């Protein structure tokens with residue numbers, strides 16, 4: 001070695017110094033740029049929790065800046081969080097692209113149709129020219145309103161009407177007594193609280209009466225089975241088999257906890273926040289008095305202990321003082337919903353999982369269908385039952401496809417849960433075909449989402465698909481002739497968004513006013 005240096009002459013000395021310097025730089029970079037230092041796992045999630053619980057302050061931001069390159073970027077985002085979205089995105093884009101992606105990997109499934117949806121499909125126009133906007137922000141105001149924690153209406157908007165369409169976050173513990181009061185006092189319903197001991201049937205299998213512990217025999221012509229997962233009438237007495245869906249939707253257990261706010265003024269999110277986790281996802285729903293949080297997971301992919309840890313990471317150290325409730329979920333539905341003179345509604349008919357909150361809307365739609373089609377006599381009941389079963393099968397099938405869509409679009413490969421979810425053997429054939437088709441044409445009415453009361457219309461598929469990074473290839477020729485109309489709708493959305501943003505109060509502020517003054521009755 002020394003011979004080589006001597007033979008090289010004085011020029012060798014700077015080469016040796018430079019080589020030592022380069023080796024030192026390489027080692028330093030290898031150390032500094034380790035994944036766990038640049039993108040610390042769970043950091044984004046921890047920061048989101050702090051945002052949701054209003055714990056972000058100067059101290060938190062400055063600690064984040066020191067944490068890691070990702071922390072620095074998150075700190076920049078938080079420091080600018082009250083600025084207009086465009087400015088915020090610009091600041092983030094100027095930062096590290098990979099870290100920026102971690103921050104913006106979220107999307108909205110709003111409750112509003114894209115502008116002009118019944119006239120024109122805006123998806124192909126957005127796909128050709130995104131203009132730096134998410135699909136949701138380009139076509140509908142609701143994402144921006146949720147970002148700002150705004151309510152969907154003002155105190156002067158009459159009851160049941162909206163400026164931005166909305167659904168309810170209900171306290172189930174208060175809602176059931178409310179319904180009881182309304183039904184018995186206003187609708188003349190006779191309420192009997194009793195345990196069903198046995199179901200009595202005639203030779204045809206029709207239910208003739210229920211024998212109860214507290215109220216004796218209760219006869220009837222039509223029985224609605226609302227006995228939850230136990231499905232005492234349709235499942236047990238009439239023997240209708242249960243169709244298990246756990247091969248498609250894996251989540252079968254939920255851990256639920258009620259988390260109090262820091263103070264009465266803590267901002268309240270106006271939307272449900274669903275966050276993907278290692279073996280499932282968490283829900284986070286704000287009520288005025290508390291947040292309802294839960295982790296829905298697959299027990300085939302996570303032990304209960306791991307799930308408890310995952311939930312604790314989301315909720316934070318306060319979980320130690322809170323009671324976590326475990327709820328087993330049996331994913332599937334009855335093969336027939338209406339048999340003989342018995343129709344099942346709610347969990348007695350089936351349940352999939354809470355993602356997208358489809359259960360209560362199905363209860364409502366079933367109740368509406370039963371009341372509208374109420375058979376005048378036993379003679380025509382089978383005709384109504386057949387119709388009810390067809391519609392219900394259609395709805396359950398579509399909901400399963402839609403729920404599975406959220407899982408198959410994942411790009412996660414960090415846990416077996418997400419890997420197993422994209423296994424084609426677990427994806428219903430119809431959804432596979434649609435996903436194939438949508439590579440070349442965005443969903444719209446022709447994909448059979450044309451029923452009058454579609455639980456998730458084509459617009460829902462658009463929001464989830466494009467929110468999760470799916471892209472359809474669009475031939476520019478397809479947009480020719482509709483560009484002007486598209487740009488009119490896109491501009492209309494911008495002005496509606498601006499107007500609503502200026503007009504709507506914060507979610508908590510509106511709820512407080514409704515509590516104090518009530519809404520204008522219609």
Ligand SMILES: Cc1cc2nc3c(=O)[nH]c(=O)nc-3n(C[C@H](O)[C@H](O)[C@H](O)COP(=O)(O)OP(=O)(O)OC[C@H]3O[C@@H](n4cnc5c(N)ncnc54)[C@H](O)[C@@H]3O)c2cc1C
Nearest residue numbers: 194195196226227228254346347348354357358359360361
């Ligand atoms: C973890 C989880 C989260 C959910 N989140 C949502 C959501 O966000 N949005 C949504 O829309 N839905 C959600 N759901 C679904 C929602 O909870 C159900 O749709 C709703 O509770 C259905 O009520 P049900 O009356 O069918 O069943 P249950 O609420 O189970 O009621 C069944 C009733 O039958 C009674 N019963 C049983 N056996 C007998 C007997 N022998 N005699 C007399 N009475 C009997 C029980 O006491 C009980 O009161 C969720 C469900 C779960 C499990």
